[in-house]
Amino acid sequence: MFTLHPTLCSESFPVGDMASGKLLLSADARYPWFILVPAIPDLRDLHDMERVDQIRALDDITALSRALTTLYTPDKINVAALGNMVPQLHIHVIARFTHDDAWPRPVWVYGQGRSYEETEREQSIANMKQALKI
Amino acid sequence: MFTLHPTLCSESFPVGDMASGKLLLSADARYPWFILVPAIPDLRDLHDMERVDQIRALDDITALSRALTTLYTPDKINVAALGNMVPQLHIHVIARFTHDDAWPRPVWVYGQGRSYEETEREQSIANMKQALKI
Numbered sequence: 589m590f591t592l593h594p595t596l597c598s599e600s601f602p603v604g605d606m607a608s609g610k611l612l613l614s615a616d617a618r619y620p621w622f623i624l625v626p627a628i629p630d631l632r633d634l635h636d637m638e639r640v641d642q643i644r645a646l647d648d649i650t651a652l653s654r655a656l657t658t659l660y661t662p663d664k665i666n667v668a669a670l671g672n673m674v675p676q677l678h679i680h681v682i683a684r685f686t687h688d689d690a691w692p693r694p695v696w697v698y699g700q701g702r703s704y705e706e707t708e709r710e711q712s713i714a715n716m717k718q719a720l721k722i
Numbered sequence: 723m724f725t726l727h728p729t730l731c732s733e734s735f736p737v738g739d740m741a742s743g744k745l746l747l748s749a750d751a752r753y754p755w756f757i758l759v760p761a762i763p764d765l766r767d768l769h770d771m772e773r774v775d776q777i778r779a780l781d782d783i784t785a786l787s788r789a790l791t792t793l794y795t796p797d798k799i800n801v802a803a804l805g806n807m808v809p810q811l812h813i814h815v816i817a818r819f820t821h822d823d824a825w826p827r828p829v830w831v832y833g834q835g836r837s838y839e840e841t842e843r844e845q846s847i848a849n850m851k852q853a854l855k856i
Contacts, residue, residue: 643780646776649768650768653769664804664805665769668802669800669801670800670828672800672818684806694804697828
């Protein structure tokens with residue numbers, strides 16, 4: 589049975605369900621940073637997925653990237669499946685700006701995260717749900 | 723017309739052509755680190771690609787990940803399209819080990835790269851070409 593890894597739970601907020609799995613908002617408020625977790629048990633790597641499931645995830649990543657572009661007008665979208673810290677397959681989709689804290693470096697391991705204010709977090713989640721119609 | 727960005731040229735070695743584009747070996751010998759560059763002009767982000775081209779790239783990423791797994795028996799595969807430094811869309815596919823220099827951090831911006839010895843580099847390229855039949 590698919591269950592979300594406890595570290596992913598503790599470092600994010602639930603947004604909703606996409607076709608391929610769970611959509612989360614990263615708890616680090618410095619970036620518009622979403623995380624897609626394919627709802628398949630015991631997945632570690634992208635290449636372990638069946639092709640049909642990969643394509644479903646790809647379509648979700650594309651929809652999420654386009655929604656981020658519409659909502660935030662970023663300079664770049666970063667897409668990454670790393671999983672060195674949390675073994676459960678999860679895909680980061682992050683809107684980046686040339687003026688953001690880590691630019692041009694990747695967001696991981698750069699400085700301390702900033703916590704969301706509750707209203708800011710709820711607004712970010714509501715905006716994304718509306719953009720994705722989920 | 724598609725041409726490889728000069729920074730990608732200078733920081734990698736050509737391996738061959740896959741269905742979706744050019745395969746490169748990163749010049750940093752600390753990790754088995756390959757880079758796929760879809761052969762489409764003026765691409766910046768994954769979500770700018772047509773779906774058929776995305777799926778072609780996805781199939782290449784899967785083949786490359788499986789070849790890395792067979793050749794190196796890594797602990798994890800990292801897949802990422804960042805592009806904050808080099809605007810041309812390129813996808814990193816990297817074999818990671820729990821004993822490698824950066825683990826569990828991402829490989830980017832961690833320490834100085836190590837240059838390949840010529841024989842080591844040629845062997846890495848030859849092994850990957852054989853594994854991918856390219």
